[in-house]
Amino acid sequence: MKNILLVMKAEIKKQQEHNYHSYFVYFSLLIWPVLGFLEVYYTYKPFSLTGNFIGISSGKELLAFLATGYMAYNCYWSMVQNAWSMSYQERTGGTLEVSFLSPASRMAMNYGKALGALLQEVWMFCCFCLFILLYAESIRWDNIFLLPVIFILLLGSSTIWGGMMNAIFLFSRDAEIFMDLFDTPMVLFSGTRIPAACFPVWAKVISLLFPLTYCLNIIRLVLHITGDGAGIGADLLRLGICLLLMVGITKVLLRRAEANNRKNGELQFY
């Protein structure tokens, strides 16, 4: 256990030292997501929100709905981007194979990479979203204790998702297709901008494939942005199953990627 934590800490520190050396990096990590958020907010704003539009009945509710959606999506999407860029950088630098030359736990290296990137890439935008949620009164003094719960949920589920992405990109250097697969479809079907409840049946079925759907449902239910919290147990169970499945898939992919490399020496290719 000590070695696992040591490896994860080393990966987090290395990520910070290697990728986040300029203030401009942090600037782009805030401005671009905020622009995306504002684009959708001002697209919806002209419509009347006095009734019950897609389960939202006021401007502040819309802000809270979009802030939670974009905060969670940003966590998940940053994992896909990071897996792709790390895979490319580490292959070209030759450091990927050198790290696999060590006896370190492959799962710890994998999740350390994901957690390191997550902590660095989303904290500024999460602070922005938190400010929006406070303004929209979704987070108040009486429910502020929910913040750590939301924080752990987002951090844990995104890291497990990121670990799986890292394993996929480790398995194949031609996995860029996953960038397309998880960009627009994940925004649409997991309910980042539109509640999944508004979808037709076929789209609801697709939304079940994204763990972000359950994560978002839970956050919105906990904060009473959509519904009063009823049905949260089912979403928690679904998310739990999803996370367990992802850990299992990650373990299998890592084992197969290493076995494949030991047969073909592919980790040195770029």
Place this chain on the structure above:
Amino acid sequence: MNEYLDKIVAKNLVKNYELKEKQGFFRPKKRRTVHAVKDISVEIPKGKITGLLGINGAGKTTTIRMLSSIIVPTSGTLTMDGVDAVANHLWVKERINVISGGERNLYWRLTAVENLQYFGSLYGVSGSVLDERIRGLLEIVGLTEAADTPVERYSKGMKQRLQIARGLINDPEYIFLDEPTLGLDIVIAKEIRALVMELAAKHHKGVLLTTHYISEAEELCDYIYVLDKGAMIAEGTKEDLKDLLGYERKVVSQIKEPDLEETLMYLINHSRGEHA
């Protein structure tokens, strides 16, 4: 069992790669088998420097990658201190390290200390032990003053020296050096050669050195294997190898005693059926 202790023993190693080659957009890929290494047997004892000589494409790097458990042999056996190194590759990886020539395998935006802290952590080394080891290694490779400079600002020689420090961060029992002086100037190359000698003689580490600098092999190696086109064409001490050529030369023309470079070219040409 004792004959396998304190050494890496490879017997009849073979490595074949299955390549898929493009034939055209709609045509299925053509499969081709490349025989990278053909039935070689090698021993790397502790406290000695074993050389692997050959020209480009001879199979030196594939052999070193098999011996260091990065890739698995297609067939043959590989043991380290009597333990099956193919099945127990993580156990092997705790006790070995590989140092390659060139400028890759380091994080260029990190400093030397940050690189060594990261790689040390992967081997479970931490705290004051790691700090002490990093300080000692940087001193050995002469990078103490540049310890906190990002690697991207290093010269080629400094990067190579840092590679050596990285390769020693886990205090390995066996070290694989894949052309460690490639492209370095004579002063730095000489320093690195002195360090390699010290690792074997003073620290009792088993060293496998691949190189195509004949003088390097001549100066350092206790025992030499010569590879060509993936096959072992000769082995022995440098004197044994010189004798192979020297004997025939003496019979034919009584010319001067050959050097190792001449011997190597003779062996390669002879194995290929060409005239020396």
